[in-house]
Amino acid sequence: MTASPTRKPIFSAKLASPLRLADAVSDAIAAALFDGRIAPGEALPPEGEIAREFGVSKPIAREALRQLTSAGLISTQQGKVARAKALNGEPLERIYGYAVRSSLERLREANEMRRVIETGIARLAAERRDQAGLDAMKQALADMRASLREPSGFTEADILFHLGLAMATGNSMIRVQMEGLRSVQREVSELFSRRANRTDADWNATIERHQAIYEAIVAGDADLAEQKIRVHFEAADIASFEVADKLAAAKR
The missing domain is CATH 1.20.120.530 (GntR ligand-binding domain-like)
Structure with a gap:
């Protein structure tokens, strides 16, 4: 998946300073998952694109994705894009x-x-x-x-x-x-x-x-x-x- 300079931002979030940056990024992505901007099974933007959209480093974006994976909200595989999962228990x-x-x-x-x-x-x-x-x-x-x-x-x-x-x-x-x-x-x-x-x-x-x-x-x-x-x-x-x-x- 390649970055598109004209693509409308998915997350549209301003990071809240009291939070750790990775927490703020994962919160914003989770909000997009819960309100349907990213549907179950849909690919998330690549790590680098997420980093650019939020104005953070790639390691911060990577940590945010790890948090979401641990929470069961996305699935990740080595060498593949992360995908949204249906909300489940x-x-x-x-x-x-x-x-x-x-x-x-x-x-x-x-x-x-x-x-x-x-x-x-x-x-x-x-x-x-x-x-x-x-x-x-x-x-x-x-x-x-x-x-x-x-x-x-x-x-x-x-x-x-x-x-x-x-x-x-x-x-x-x-x-x-x-x-x-x-x-x-x-x-x-x-x-x-x-x-x-x-x-x-x-x-x-x-x-x-x-x-x-x-x-x-x-x-x-x-x-x-x-x-x-x-x-x-x-x-x-x-x-x-x-x-x-x-x-x-x-x-x-």
Whole structure:
């Protein structure tokens, strides 16, 4: 990609002096990514062009691109131009994954965070009912029924359901947060499914709790949606942490 002397500047940013220059450059580029001036998959200008547009050195531009890569906002490969990535929860998912696998206490904290977040999400989902989210939740319910007694498939269906819940709000930042929580959901769902005494009635009860959340959201009943997701978390907590405690005891 070559520089064009007549090209309209993409970033149009004046660097704020209190910030380190690389931070200011990465902030300006991130703003262009978030407001759509650079679309997902689109190539960013070369490092040298970025440096010229901001009036900084190439090492500063390079550091700014490194920051954006670490944040998961762009992808870079040796010898190739950087490209914008669609906003997603991958960086958060990695952080939460490290945390919940580190100790039972971190897992408890993460699930407590999920409960706080998802009760609010359920209310907003019932108020907005974005169709893409409702469709994802409906598909997840079908996948759960098809994956009865198959922990891996059931876990993925569970994750899809809660992502659909977030999508039903129509809020992209909430969707990203839920994507970030997938590692927590996976850990809890797998613990839940590892109970040796899990019966068909137990598997079906889990599906019915999800079904009740879905129906409350479809009906637009925010109070009922919040109530049903609280019931779901209470049941999931009891079962999953019962297993986790046994695993921790066995290690000791």
